[in-house]
Amino acid sequence: QPIAIAPGAWLLKGYATEHAPELLSLINSIADQSPFRQHLTPGGHRMSSAQTGCGTASWVSDRRGYRYDRLDPETGQPWPALPDSFTRLASQAAADAGYADFLPDVCLINRYTTGSRMGLHQDKDEADFSAPIVSVSLGADMTFLFGGQQRQARPDRWLLKHGDVVVWGGPSRLHFHGVAPLGKRASHPLTGAMRYNLTFRRAFRNT
Ligand code: MD3
Ligand code: FE
Numbered sequence: 001q002p003i004a005i006a007p008g009a010w011l012l013k014g015y016a017t018e019h020a021p022e023l024l025s026l027i028n029s030i031a032d033q034s035p036f037r038q039h040l041t042p043g044g045h046r047m048s049s050a051q052t053g054c055g056t057a058s059w060v061s062d063r064r065g066y067r068y069d070r071l072d073p074e075t076g077q078p079w080p081a082l083p084d085s086f087t088r089l090a091s092q093a094a095a096d097a098g099y100a101d102f103l104p105d106v107c108l109i110n111r112y113t114t115g116s117r118m119g120l121h122q123d124k125d126e127a128d129f130s131a132p133i134v135s136v137s138l139g140a141d142m143t144f145l146f147g148g149q150q151r152q153a154r155p156d157r158w159l160l161k162h163g164d165v166v167v168w169g170g171p172s173r174l175h176f177h178g179v180a181p182l183g184k185r186a187s188h189p190l191t192g193a194m195r196y197n198l199t200f201r202r203a204f205r206n207t
Contacts, residue, residue, distance in 0.1 A: 002097050005158060006146065008132075008170025010097035016136050017163030019089060023138060023198070024190060027109055030054050030080045034072045036111050042066070048116040049179075054080040055106035057203055059125060066125050068106065068203045082107055089165075090134040090200035097167035099132045104200035112142065112195040114186065118179040120147055120155065123201070131202035132169030138162055138198070139191030140182060147176035162188055 002010035016023065036050035039061040053059065057068040058079045072079050086107055094102035110118075123133065137160040144166075147155035155176070160166070168175075179197075187193050 002167075005156070005166070006172045006175065008168070009146075009172035009175075010167045011158070012093055012096065012165040012167070014161075014163045015093055015096075015165040016089060016138070019085070020138055020163055020190060022085060023089075023136070024196070026083050026086065027138075027196060027198075030109065033077075033080045034058075034075060036109075037074055047118075048112075049118060050111045050116075051108060052111075053106060053108045054086070055082045055104070055203075057106055059106070059108050059203075068125060086198070086200070089136070090198075093134050093136075093165045094132050094167050094169075097132070097169070099167060099169050102132055102134070102200075102202070103206070104134070104202060106201050106203045108199045108201070110197040110199065112140075112179065112182045112197070113193050114184050115181050116179075117181040120145060120151060120176045120178040122174055122176055124174070126201055126203050127205050128202055129173050131206075132167050132173065134200040135166045135168070136198040136200075137164045137166075138196040139188040140186035140193060140195040141188075142182055142186070142195050143180035145178040145180060147178075149175060151176055162190070 057070045144158045145155035147153045
């Protein structure tokens with residue numbers, strides 16, 4: 001029973017919980033090939049979350065800007081492929097939230113530990129905003145900040161737990177959003193003090 005959190009945005013409580021051990025072990029395999037790293041922003045600050053990714057490209061940041069890169073700049077190699085179980089989970093969650101035929105081509109993997117946060121921002125580096133975004137939370141609880149179309153709007157706060165999936169589409173696709181700093185005592189039996197987020201997107205146009 002999806003919970004409406006904004007027009008076009010749906011929270012699926014515990015949707016991925018039964019898949020979590022497999023998802024976490026796939027994250028470890030991906031990180032063996034393309035390690036977690038803390039990107040530098042164009043402004044010269046180091047991000048507090050660590051990231052890796054999989055799929056035909058992955059989101060990266062450095063002094064030159066934000067972009068999707070088909071090669072991992074750290075390894076010079078292509079990113080690991082999207083595991084079938086990732087694609088299936090994301091497509092099924094999107095369908096259950098009313099978005100049929102969502103086929104992600106990229107998955108950004110964020111890893112947060114005590115104090116890691118993500119400031120309010122919009123996701124605008126994708127070619128086509130008609131596709132939804134699917135996010136899967138694993139590990140420690142965190143507070144998600146969900147704002148409006150303008151940065152000034154005071155964001156709503158949503159506690160996201162291990163296994164929760166959120167599908168963001170339609171009018172919510174370009175809303176400002178972020179993550180409050182992960183608390184000192186945040187922890188989960190499967191991940192310790194870490195929180196992981198899988199963010200599935202359509203970065204390039206469907207051909
Ligand atoms: C709402 N990551 O990587 S995922 C990001 O928890 C990012 O790691 C956060 O924001 C995280 O860009 C949030 C949930 C999310 C992703 C994209 C959205 C929410 C969104 C796009 C529009 C509205
Ligand atoms: Fe984002």
